Amino acid sequence: MKRQFPYRQPSFFSFYTSTSMLCSATVSYSEAVKEENFTFLLEMGNYLCCCFGHEQDSSAVISFSSSELSAYTDGFSARNFLGNGGFGSVYLGTINGEQVAVKVSRRIDSKTRLQWQAEINYLANMMHQNIIKLIGYCNTPEKLYLVYPFMQHGNVKNKLLDPIVINHLTHNHCAIALNNLPLFLLNWNKTLKIIRGAARAIQELHSHSPPLVYRDLKLDNILLDKNFTPILADFGAVTPEGETLRLGTSGYTDPSIMNNGNSKL
Secondary structure, rough: OOOOOOOOOOOOOHHHHHHHHHHHHHHHHHHHOOOOOHHHHHHHHHHHHHOOOOOOOOOOOOOOOOOHHHOOOOOOOOOHHEEEOOOOOEEEEOOOEEEEEEEEEEEOHHHHHHHHHHHHHHHHOOOOOEEEEOOOOEEEEOOEEEEEEOOOOOEHHHHHHHHHHHHHHHOOOOOOOOHHHOOOOHHHHHHHHHHOOOOOOOHHOOOOOOEOOOOOOOOOHHEEEOOOEEEEOOOOOOOOOOOEEEEEEEOOOHHHHHHHHHOOO
């Protein structure tokens, strides 16, 4: 049967997700013992409380099977490979004519599962033009998957460090007017649009009750759609205000969190 896109999930998803988290914590218990990582169970409990404390509207979130995702990405072929990230590999897929990005976990451990579940918990509730939309997810014993809309212009970091741009500047010895640069280089208007959009996304997180702390704001995590609209992605390090877990990328995390674990806004 052809998958409808988007697909509307039943209202029991909140209960299903919470139950799934509890099962995940149980299944991962032996792993946590082996790793002497008992904090994983405590962290999972925090997210369970957070999940039960907030009603989830995940009407557009799809539970995919791994075989479906394999079909959408041409068997996760090399030609569909987009790149690697902290979570794992990313592949280009197509669902009913719509391009999507499928993230596949590099491995399954307590940290990866925590990041995966955080993405589902928070993005299932997010409806903002500057925050990535979660299309769906998949959970298998071997891999974890997340599905998002494909962003045509990649992330801001790659756009700034585009090899074509660097080559252009090198051959012109940088002694050219900005107005003469090709369209793929971010001009001032696009740059300002990105700054404002990223700020709106962070403001949206801080306006939640309780406020959410992003923790990992960097150019890699700001994506650009076909209109150069900035989209904040990668919610694996997001936590409620006051959480003391040290998450995020060193060098991009608030010093107060790195020094004393304080995530107070």
